[in-house]
Amino acid sequence: MKNLFNTLFLNNRFYYALAIVATLFVVGFFAPIVFEIAKVLFFILIVLTFIDILILYQTKKGIEVDRYLPERLSNGDENKISLSIKNNYPFVAHLSLIEELPYQFQKRDFIFTQIIQKKADKTIHYKLTPKERGVYLFGHINVFANSGLQLATKKYVLGTEKELKCYPSFLRLKEFDIKNFNSSTTSYGSKKVRRIGHSLEFEQIKEYVSGDDIRTLNWKATAKRNQLMVNQFVEERSQSVYAIIDKGRAMQMTFNGLSLLDYAVNATLAISNVILRKQDKAGMLSFATKLEDWVVAERRNSQMSLISEALHNIKTNFDEPDFSTLYSVVKRKITHRSLLILFTNFETIDGLNRQLPYLRALAKNHLVLVVFFKNTELDALIDAESDDIQGVYDSIIAEKFMYEKKRIVNELKKYGIQSVLTKPQDLTGDTINKYLELKSRGLF
Secondary structure, three states: OHHHHHHEEEOHHHHHHHHHHHHHHHHHOOOHHHHHHHHHHHHHHHHHHHHHHHHHHOOOOOEEEEEEOOOOEEOOOOEEEEEEEEEOOOOOEEEEEEEOOOHHHOOOOOEEEEEEOOOOEEEEEEEEOOOOOEEEEEOOEEEEEEOOOOOEEEEEEEOOOEEEEEEOOOOOHHHHOOOOOOOOOOOOOOOOOOOEEEEEEEEEEEEOOOOOOHHHEOHHHHHHHOOOEEEEEEOOOOOEEEEEEEOOHHHHOEEOOEEHHHHHHHHHHHHHHHHHHOOOEEEEEEEOOOEEEEEEEEOOOOHHHHHHHHHHOOOOOOOOOOHHHHHHHHHHHOOOOOEEEEEOOOOOHHHHHHHHHHHHHHHHHOEEEEEEEOOOHHHHHHHOOOOOHHHHHHHHHHHHHHHHHHHHHHHHHHOOOEEEEEOHHHHHHHHHHHHHHHHHOOOO
């Protein structure tokens, strides 16, 4: 009986009918025939309501629902979720399904209205786009079942609670999966080119010719052959590439629901996949006041899993980033020349100048690529046509900030520091293209 009161609800249709009957009873005080009609209608309403309740409760598991979730959620992407509904009633069921979505989506009225034939199945699909990494808790599925009379409703609480982790955007990796990454294979019409370098990978001893580096002279071989002989080295096939993510306050700015930090996290996962396919070593780290989430650059099979887990665990804060700590730790721990892809954001040239000494110090031993963001909100101010003075002022200030970004690019270029100035939504593609450009030019 207690369960009955917790799951039974009377519909609006019942109360509308009851209101009509009550109105007829009032009119019946002045017209006796109407009073008799009201009594008959009231009796019919009560009987139909009890019949409706009876047929709803005669089948214990009248409605069954199974929820199919992915193993993990992809941040910033549409994640497909399915609900399989089975109607065990011997009549057409009118259903309202309310999903208990994770609180991060802030949706309390996520309702599906379905009509399912008797003894039939139906599957519905919907998509969710998370905007932050973390753990998402899916609750129960509340189903409100009605018969064709729709006077009473039976509530089912179905499904089980399940937690899902939201990882950086792994669903879009295929979009950036560039073919023919393996440089060791050749195809028809292409030529394999060997670049000569000064790494530790020795290839052969050869006769000295004009233009060879005299620092590679092999004196023992020279004495034996009685002519100048030099050591020849080939460029290392696996270079180390580190993605460095700034977790400071400047990276908390949001565009289209995602923070700059999350854009950088998604880009790091995608470019790490490209780096490994290019036979290079991928690593990463994050910093604010201290360095965290360190993954050493390697080419092992589990590297993508390690990077993905580290990116998932990155926590945000509003501290001012300490580039001096970044420089000291990188100098101590990354001893070989590497490509450092720094995801950060500079709004003004003064902001850059405060950190420029540390970037220049890093550039002495490594190839530094600074990736920062265009403020796309300024485009609307610049393009807006306004006749009032305030609108003109806003447009001029917006242009000034846009010009500051271009000055930052030129200032970095002056000290041999590579840079990418990109829109947040174009971050991943632009960063990958820049990496491929630097690699093809043999700069690292």
